[in-house]
Amino acid sequence: MPARLQVKPDDCSPLGQLILQYLEEQCISMNRLAELSGIPQPRLRGACFKGTCPTPETLRKLARIIGKHHLELYTLAYEGRIEKIPEDANNDSLDLLMRELFEVAREAGLVAPKKRPSKAKIRKALMELGFHAEDEDCA
Structure with missing residues (x-):
């Protein structure tokens, strides 16, 4: 059983909360996760x-160990620094959409492409998901 953590969830960013959850689920210490990921323990x-x-390299190393895509960790790490969606906006925020995309991809056994798709391919995929131009009526 790992030593009692000195890092409290209330003090953590969403990334930190994910790290603490991983430590608890795996029954490992912060030192062990640092060792496995190749990240110095103070940095982790x-x-x-x-x-x-956290640096992009830290996020990439951590992502490899905990089984998440590094961009998913990036959205968690920088969540507080991304401009907030207005309160009157619905739940179609970029953050929620990114998390959902990664969750569905993970459940389907898909990995992110090595090369960025063209804007035309991204547009086509978005339209297949139901996105439309602002001036089009919702069906």
Whole structure:
């Protein structure tokens, strides 16, 4: 059983909360996760807290170990720094959409493409999902 954590969930960013959840689920210590990921323990611990800026390399190393895509970790790490959607907007925020996309991809056994798709392919996929031009009537 891992040692009692000194990092409290209330002090953590969404990324930090995910890290704490992973430690608990795997019954490993922060030191062990740091060792497995190749991230110095102080840097890993620091990445847990609100207001911190983990490097892309830290996120990539961590993602490999915990089985998530590094862009998913990036959205968690920088969630507080992304401009907030107005309160009168519905739940179609970019953050929620990105999480849903990664969750569906993971459940389907899909991995992110190695090369960015063209804008035409992205547009076609979005239209197949029900997106439409603002001036078009909703059906």
